[in-house]
Amino acid sequence: MNLETILALTGRGLRTGRLSLVALVAAIAGFTFVQPVVIASFGGAAALDALISRIPPAFQAFARTRPEFLAMTGLPGYLSLGFTHPIYIVLSGAAVISYAARVLAGEMASGAIQLPLSRPVSRPAVYLANVLGIVVVVALAAAAGPFGMLIGIWYARPGEFSISHLWPMTILCFALLWAIAGLSLLLSSAANNAGQVVGWALGLLLFSYFVDYFAGVWDPLRAILFLSLFEYFTPTQTLVNGVADARSTGILLLAGSVALAAGLGIFTRRDLPG
Amino acid sequence: MPGFRHAPRTFWCYAGDVDAIVIDRLTKRFGAITALDAVSLHVPEGETYGFLGPNGAGKTTAIRSLLGFVRPTSGACQIFGHDCWTDGVRARRGLGFLVASSTLYPDMTGGDFLDYAARLTQQPTPLRATLLERFEVGEAALQRKVGGYSKGTKQKLALVACLQSDPKLVILDEPTDGLDPLMQRAFEAVVALLRERGATVFMSSHDLGEVERVCQRVAIVRDGTVVAEATIDDLTARRQRMIEVTFTGQAPDWPRVPSVRLVERGGNRLVISARSNSRDVLAALAAREDVTDILVTRPSLEQIFHEYYTSPDDSEPTGR
Numbered sequence: 001m002n003l004e005t006i007l008a009l010t011g012r013g014l015r016t017g018r019l020s021l022v023a024l025v026a027a028i029a030g031f032t033f034v035q036p037v038v039i040a041s042f043g044g045a046a047a048l049d050a051l052i053s054r055i056p057p058a059f060q061a062f063a064r065t066r067p068e069f070l071a072m073t074g075l076p077g078y079l080s081l082g083f084t085h086p087i088y089i090v091l092s093g094a095a096v097i098s099y100a101a102r103v104l105a106g107e108m109a110s111g112a113i114q115l116p117l118s119r120p121v122s123r124p125a126v127y128l129a130n131v132l133g134i135v136v137v138v139a140l141a142a143a144a145g146p147f148g149m150l151i152g153i154w155y156a157r158p159g160e161f162s163i164s165h166l167w168p169m170t171i172l173c174f175a176l177l178w179a180i181a182g183l184s185l186l187l188s189s190a191a192n193n194a195g196q197v198v199g200w201a202l203g204l205l206l207f208s209y210f211v212d213y214f215a216g217v218w219d220p221l222r223a224i225l226f227l228s229l230f231e232y233f234t235p236t237q238t239l240v241n242g243v244a245d246a247r248s249t250g251i252l253l254l255a256g257s258v259a260l261a262a263g264l265g266i267f268t269r270r271d272l273p274g
Numbered sequence: 275m276p277g278f279r280h281a282p283r284t285f286w287c288y289a290g291d292v293d294a295i296v297i298d299r300l301t302k303r304f305g306a307i308t309a310l311d312a313v314s315l316h317v318p319e320g321e322t323y324g325f326l327g328p329n330g331a332g333k334t335t336a337i338r339s340l341l342g343f344v345r346p347t348s349g350a351c352q353i354f355g356h357d358c359w360t361d362g363v364r365a366r367r368g369l370g371f372l373v374a375s376s377t378l379y380p381d382m383t384g385g386d387f388l389d390y391a392a393r394l395t396q397q398p399t400p401l402r403a404t405l406l407e408r409f410e411v412g413e414a415a416l417q418r419k420v421g422g423y424s425k426g427t428k429q430k431l432a433l434v435a436c437l438q439s440d441p442k443l444v445i446l447d448e449p450t451d452g453l454d455p456l457m458q459r460a461f462e463a464v465v466a467l468l469r470e471r472g473a474t475v476f477m478s479s480h481d482l483g484e485v486e487r488v489c490q491r492v493a494i495v496r497d498g499t500v501v502a503e504a505t506i507d508d509l510t511a512r513r514q515r516m517i518e519v520t521f522t523g524q525a526p527d528w529p530r531v532p533s534v535r536l537v538e539r540g541g542n543r544l545v546i547s548a549r550s551n552s553r554d555v556l557a558a559l560a561a562r563e564d565v566t567d568i569l570v571t572r573p574s575l576e577q578i579f580h581e582y583y584t585s586p587d588d589s590e591p592t593g594r
Contacts, residue, residue: 004396005394005396008393008394009394012379016379016381110376110377111374111376111377114373114374114377115377115390115435116394117342118366118369118371118373118445119366119371120363120366120367120395271304271343271344
């Protein structure tokens, strides 16, 4: 494998979608920037406690904002809600899913992948180039959330919070997005066009999210809770304790890596679509 | 043409007596559909080979098999002795493939695209300047984004990207699609020069006149099988010739003779078709005193191709 060729392919993949990637990363940072600003605008975590205690208990359960939970976790607990919010999940998921869909399935559908594969470039080299691109995209998307929150805390000063806790949060976000990206590239290596990948990956993400969400209120779902990526995504504990849970982080990283390896196996054996 | 005809070829070294392309009983099925059915053919190094067939005949699948885009169901294909599926990287070293113009990246400039293609090929580009000149692609066009190109200019850029590294083997799928007649002639001149440099050219085309002008040998594919393979000269020599005879008076009735068929009779003119070996027919005509003119027309590749797609007689022996 020629490193220069691999880097050329990686650069090409990143340049093609750079505008949408920059927009999504900015949106992620903007969304998490808003969290501390909103908390500060209500008067800080203590004022929010009083407000949330007036919400009916059923809604509190749905929103996972029960007063005893928030009294225990304080400001980090409120801040962590930004990372479990559907908007954050959709923006982050869109960044990695769209990239993974475009660089393999999208290029197979358009025929653009024929250019490298008609040269002395192996399929594993093309795949590795795309994995390197995935690393860059996941790193940017994972860093954007904590970075936006850091700026928001600095700007709004919602209360006492150790900003060093945002480092493990970045690692946990990276692990979650790595798992999503790995599954997306696996789907991309098997699909014939980018639309299929986006559909399948969003389906998996929604399934994962709602299993995790409703398992708290519907016991039968607990049996399959281990299948949900969000079971291992624990921003509250991470922001409160300042440490990313090693087991959860490891499972997410392993899931992404196994999916990437499976994608390599499929991509190197399959027929390219005509 | 500085730097083209006499530039030394320094970056390939293949053992002699190895065919550029060997396809051996290649079968490819897509589910219940058999795209290729035990296709075999050889293309010697240095030959310009035409691969003919309508859409769906299997020629694109054969090309995709050679490039390692699809895995053979059975059989194999090799480029310079390297299996296209299991040893694809070596097989594609020294290969130039013309990608479809619609697959070029629209956000790249023409110049950036050529540089990118060269980096993937991992070879110098000794022919780039010459090809750009031949295809009349100027510096201004190279500075523009590919997305703003016409279809013809995209095709020319794709051709330059394919040939700029002076490939040992060139595979072209519909190479002149989108080119105007002048550029088609320029393409034919480029193929001729590549041939002078010893390159092997394997091309599919719907333009049978172009194939007849450019190629030395052709294969005609139908329903996933090769129904004829021969040099252009052999193929035309073996097929029917049209003989137009002019008489001094009314054209006579033509007696029923094996291998000769009456096509048209009217006034003093008679048109018959005959097998190429019908020397007796010509001798009999020449002996008649009322014959004033005999015009023998060799069938064009287009007529031959048409015959293979309309006649149930597929038993023509292949030329190899």
